[in-house]
Amino acid sequence: MMEYTRIKLLSRDDPKRLNRIVAVKGDPDLYTLGAIFGFSLNCWFDSVYFFETQKITYLPDLFLNRYIFSENQYKMSEKKLSDLGFVFTFQYDMTDEWIFDCRILLNKYEYESKESEYPLGIVLDGKGFGIIENNHSTFNQFVNGKIKPDTMIQTRHSYPTLPDYLVLKSFKDFNHSLDFSNYKFYKDEIQFITDQYFEDPRINYDIIRDEEYYNNIVASKIFTNKFMCDTFTRLNKKYDVRESFQKIAKCTYDTVKQFRIGENRYIIYLEVKKQLNLLD
Structure with missing residues (x-):
């Protein structure tokens, strides 16, 4: 039996329509935590992710290695979930700006695995398809009723080999229930994503x-x-x-x-x- 920390993610665009409850193993570094969150939201990982608290921003190392930022910014590799406190934000894509308000929940989640390896992250519940790559402004129009639900989403042309579960055809499908039973994320796939964020x-x-x-x-x-x-x-x-x-x-x-x-x-x-x- 393994004990996991439960974290609630709420989209700033529409927290009732797009949210997740994710269980996280141990005290992961922020690269690992961001990859778990991204997977839970059907992210393609074509852009960077980072974290913020009220006073501090945690950025990918390559940003702080190449550019001069303020003293209130830290490298993600040097910090862990426990450094964020109980309330923080997860942000994906600095230009598209998908922002999620996150809160650590009081009760732990206990998970027993029949496999030799325990997942690093598990999605327990949630609503909404997730992040629609390069379509945040259009999504914002959708949740505010400014475009019709049957508006088609142009994404597959960029990556024609994407599996169907990562592609949303129209906004009317955004609210369809998701089967989270297979949303378990293991070390190997997490490491593939986190490797992309280092300069070596x-x-x-x-x-x-x-x-x-x-x-x-x-x-x-x-x-x-x-x-x-x-x-x-x-x-x-x-x-x-x-x-x-x-x-x-x-x-x-x-x-x-x-x-x-x-x-x-x-x-x-x-x-x-x-x-x-x-x-x-």
Whole structure:
């Protein structure tokens, strides 16, 4: 049995129409917390997220490393959920400005898992589809009754491979009930998102199109990325070390090059994970 902290998120646009109650394991750093919140809101993670309290702003490290800000701003990597207090805001996309008022709830949530790994975050309840990427102003018009509910949302053209659960066709579908039974977020998928917020070298699907360079990147990740490591362990029972690595590198490279530059990196990650699981 694992004890989780319950947090309520309320959209400033319409808290009754868009909200979540999320259970969070332990005392996560703010990168992890933001990824959990983003997943709970069907976010594509195409923009940065950050946190604010009444006096302090917690920003991605790359902002504070490159620019001079005020003394009341801190790096997200250096702070945790416990540093935020009981009331704070979660903000996604500095230009689109999706803002959620957050409050830590008194009663804990107890979760028992039959699996070896406990999820880092779980959605317990909520209303509304979530964040509609690059459509915040239109969404605001919708909740204020200024546009018709059957107004179509133009998003899929940007990322044609997005799965249906991440795409909203029209605003009339926004209020449909969601099945949160599978909204459990584990370390590997959370880490993929948080890796994107650091400045040190990571897998960058947009720039890595050279096969030899890509092999070097995969080599650096093979024992730190869980699904790559699991695949390597499985293949190494059948092949030697070199051949096992070559199979993983080639599968990853061949999968990535099928996507166009600029494709949503989380969608590529899901496809890479799928293809690695099929390797034999």
